[in-house]
Amino acid sequence: MKKEEVFDLIVQRLMDIVPNLEKEEVEYDSFLCLLGGGSVERAELIETMMEDLGLVAHRFEFHTAGNLGELADMLLEKMTLP
Amino acid sequence: MNVTVTGLGAITPIGIGIAKFTEALKNGDTHFSKILFEKEGVDYTFPIGNTVGFDFREAVSRLPLEQEVMDRVLRMRNLSKSASYGMYCALEAWCDAQLQDAVSDRSRVAIVSSGSNIQQADLYENYEKYAHKLRFLRPNYALNFFDTDIVGALSEVLGIRGEGHAIAAASASGNMGIIQGCRLINSGEYDTVIVVAPLMDLSLFEYQGFTAMGAMAGADETTDVSKLYRPFDRAHAGFVYGQSAACLVLESASHPVQRKQQGYGSILGYGISMDANRNPNPSMQGELEAMKKALDHSQLRADQVDYINTHGTGSVIGDKTEVEAIIAMDMPRVKVNSTKSLIGHGLSAAGAIEAVASLLQMKEGFLHRSNNLDNPIHEQVQWLRETEYTGDVDHTLSNSFGFGGINTSLVIKKN
Numbered sequence: 319m320k321k322e323e324v325f326d327l328i329v330q331r332l333m334d335i336v337p338n339l340e341k342e343e344v345e346y347d348s349f350l351c352l353l354g355g356g357s358v359e360r361a362e363l364i365e366t367m368m369e370d371l372g373l374v375a376h377r378f379e380f381h382t383a384g385n386l387g388e389l390a391d392m393l394l395e396k397m398t399l400p
Numbered sequence: 401m402n403v404t405v406t407g408l409g410a411i412t413p414i415g416i417g418i419a420k421f422t423e424a425l426k427n428g429d430t431h432f433s434k435i436l437f438e439k440e441g442v443d444y445t446f447p448i449g450n451t452v453g454f455d456f457r458e459a460v461s462r463l464p465l466e467q468e469v470m471d472r473v474l475r476m477r478n479l480s481k482s483a484s485y486g487m488y489c490a491l492e493a494w495c496d497a498q499l500q501d502a503v504s505d506r507s508r509v510a511i512v513s514s515g516s517n518i519q520q521a522d523l524y525e526n527y528e529k530y531a532h533k534l535r536f537l538r539p540n541y542a543l544n545f546f547d548t549d550i551v552g553a554l555s556e557v558l559g560i561r562g563e564g565h566a567i568a569a570a571s572a573s574g575n576m577g578i579i580q581g582c583r584l585i586n587s588g589e590y591d592t593v594i595v596v597a598p599l600m601d602l603s604l605f606e607y608q609g610f611t612a613m614g615a616m617a618g619a620d621e622t623t624d625v626s627k628l629y630r631p632f633d634r635a636h637a638g639f640v641y642g643q644s645a646a647c648l649v650l651e652s653a654s655h656p657v658q659r660k661q662q663g664y665g666s667i668l669g670y671g672i673s674m675d676a677n678r679n680p681n682p683s684m685q686g687e688l689e690a691m692k693k694a695l696d697h698s699q700l701r702a703d704q705v706d707y708i709n710t711h712g713t714g715s716v717i718g719d720k721t722e723v724e725a726i727i728a729m730d731m732p733r734v735k736v737n738s739t740k741s742l743i744g745h746g747l748s749a750a751g752a753i754e755a756v757a758s759l760l761q762m763k764e765g766f767l768h769r770s771n772n773l774d775n776p777i778h779e780q781v782q783w784l785r786e787t788e789y790t791g792d793v794d795h796t797l798s799n800s801f802g803f804g805g806i807n808t809s810l811v812i813k814k815n
Contacts, residue, residue, distance in 0.1 A: 361539035361716040369536040 319397060324371075325390040331366045332386075335359050346387030367393055401699070403582045404815065406656045406663040407497025407649030408756050409489030411599070412743045413449040413642055416459065418491060422760045428769040428788060431638060432625040439603045446607045447619040447628050449642030451745025456484040457771050463495050472557045478540045480522040483550040485645035486513065486598025490554050493594065493647040502659050503592060507561040510590045511551050513747025514577030516568035518547055524603035527693030551600050562590055571713075573597070574646070574751025575810055578636060579670045581650040581668040591655045597752030599645040607641070615639060615715060616682060630772035631712040631738035632719050632783065639713040642744015646752035648759075664759040668795075668811040669697030673803025682718050687725035689805035691797060693715055698811040700795060702731045705811075707767055709758045709798040712738030713745050722799065723778045734797075737784040741771035753801035758796045762814040766790050 329344045332362045336354045336396050339356055343353060367373075367389075383389035410417065413431040414424035415808050430449070437444040454517040469491075479487060490511075494500070503509055523545055523562055530537045530758025534810050543549060551564040563584075569576035574597045581593035610616035617628050617638035629640040656663055675686040695702060708731075726736065739757045746753050759804075761767050796812045 335477075338476060358540055358543060365536055365539055365716070374535075 319394065321390055321394050324394050327370060328363070328364065328367060328386055328390055331363055331370070335362050335366070344386065346385070348386045350386065371397055373397065401431055401582060401586065401667060401669050402544050402653045403585050403650050403667045404656055404663040405648050405655050405667065406630045406651050406661050406665045407493035407495070407499065408480055408759065409492030409496065409647035409661065410645070410753060410756050411451055411454060411485050411489055412644045412753060413555065414743055416454055418496065418760070421756070422764060423758060425742070425760060425768045426764070426766060426788065428628065428742065428771065430771050432629060432744065434619055434623070434625055437470065437607070439604060444604060444608065444792060445619055446731065447617055447623065447625050447640045448610065451643040454485070456488060459488050460491060463491050465491060465495060466500055467500060469557060476557070477536060478544055479553060480519045480544060481548070481641060482519040482522065482599045482601040483553060486550045486596045486647070487553060487557070488593055489647035490596045490643045491557070493649045494558060497649040497651070497659060498659065499592065499649065502516045506559050509560045509592045509594065509658045510562040510584050510592055511554055511560055511564035511594045511596065512577045512580050512584070513547065513551050513566040514568070514573040514595065514752055515600055516547050516566060516573070518598050518600045519545065520603040520606055524605065526631055538589055549639065550596060554594065554596065560594070568748065569806045569808065570804055571745070571750055572800040572802035572806045572808045573748035574746070574753065574755065574809040575670070575798070575800035577752060578648060578650070578667060578755055578810060579672065579808065581648070581795050582667050582670065585650055585652050586632045591652050593650045594647065595650060595752065596647045596765050597749035598646060599643055600747040600749055602641060613680065613729075614639065617714065627772060629714055629741060629744065631710070631714040631770065631775055632723065634774050634775040634777055635714055636714045638715055638720055638779070639740070639745040642740065642746050644746035644753040645747050646749055646756045647757060648752060663813050663815050664763050666813045669694050670811070671695070675807070677805035680803045682721040683805060684721050684724045684728070686805060686807045687722060687799070687801060688728050690809040691725065691729055691799065694797060694809040694811045703733065705731050705734050705795050705797050706793045707758070707761070707796045708734055708736045709754050709796060710736055710738050711741050711799040711801045718801070719777060723781060727778070727780055735767055735782045735789055737767055737770045737783055739768070741773065742768065751798070751808065754800065755798050755812065758798050758812050762793045762812070764795060765792060767793060785789040
């Protein structure tokens with residue numbers, strides 16, 4: 319899976335999680351809090367992505383992501399680890 | 401007591417919204433059917449008074465809410481079915497009371513939610529869904545499973561900054577929420593209290609538990625559910641659950657006067673007693689005590705009561721006990737019906753929806769019929785059987801009793 323595909327999945331999930339969010343508003347350097355998401359939405363996004371990608375990891379590992387692009391990077395890195 | 405009811409909201413099996421519920425009460429409508437579950441190859445069938453056609457977003461969109469409030473409601477996610485029913489009722493009551501522009505200090509408004517363990521169906525669905533993938537459980541579960549989720553959600557939508565909590569007293573929860581609201585107003589701490597009774601949304605476990613106990617009427621594929629629920633009839637055989645939610649906006653008597661709002665009626669007083677008994681069996685003495693206390697608190701004589709909205713669940717022992725208590729009260733002109741016979745037993749929401757039904761009947765000058773009351777268990781009571789009563793109803797006693805020997809009674813006066 320490419321980074322762009324992981325990010326597209328993040329955007330797709332965010333559309334369900336953050337009401338009234340437009341796809342065009344979400345960019346690599348977007349902050350979830352500025353898009354209208356709080357701590358519950360952040361946790362839900364991470365949980366949903368982990369399930370979608372079939373990752374077995376501690377969700378807290380992803381809480382250090384500075385923005386949505388970094389989250390995509392971290393998820394991808396976890397996927398490609400042996 | 402110094403409490404006026406200025407706004408009402410309701411969802412019931414026979415009508416969604418106050419206008420439709422009022423009409424359905426006048427018509428004596430019912431809506432009973434069966435609900436089926438399958439668990440590990442075994443089928444389970446239960447009777448139900450079910451509410452159909454409720455779409456939260458569509459229903460809320462029809463309310464005359466400020467745009468800002470409407471936007472906040474429609475952005476709400478992860479509301480359980482129970483909470484969404486409660487939310488709609490609270491917003492309907494808020495609009496009905498015309499409070500949108502009338503409350504400048506929202507720290508003088510409190511929220512009381514009636515009932516505990518009210519979202520069982522939603523929780524059960526989560527258990528089933530995540531049973532084999534628990535690590536992916538959605539984090540909002542930790543927020544939404546609390547009975548106070550409706551309190552927080554409602555406070556956010558309406559900007560309420562007073563106090564908020566849930567109060568429970570089994571099937572007397574609805575009345576206890578109203579009593580708590582009265583206490584908060586009479587303490588002088590709040591001008592307005594939103595008493596909301598969300599849907600008690602049962603899972604298979606509660607249906608089966610109530611049935612195993614013998615409290616819920618049994619049904620199978622051959623049962624005619626239209627004839628099954630029969631409070632105070634000689635053929636009564638337990639309660640039928642009904643999906644109801646309700647809300648009452650309570651205000652200190654002087655508060656609505658400022659905006660020339662008359663309100664539906666006043667809570668004149670209340671009575672509570674316990675039986676010192678953990679079990680489900682009722683006590684005539686306990687029920688009598690609650691009714692007497694309510695009249696004393698209201699400074700009303702027994703012969704001034706026009707109508708009793710009974711607890712009237714259809715339980716053999718429960719009906720018999722309540723009739724004995726009513727007869728012992730010696731209220732010569734009191735008329736009696738069972739709202740549950742039309743809408744089913746709302747459990748933790750029952751007291752609230754029955755207080756709403758009482759206020760609507762008093763305002764409109766009628767008393768609804770009781771369904772399936774063909775052969776009353778006692779002739780010494782003025783039952784409203786096949787036909788409704790039309791005329792003035794000034795004072796109502798509304799009973800709600802709960803497992804664990806919790807007895808409550810409200811006295812409501814027409815405004």
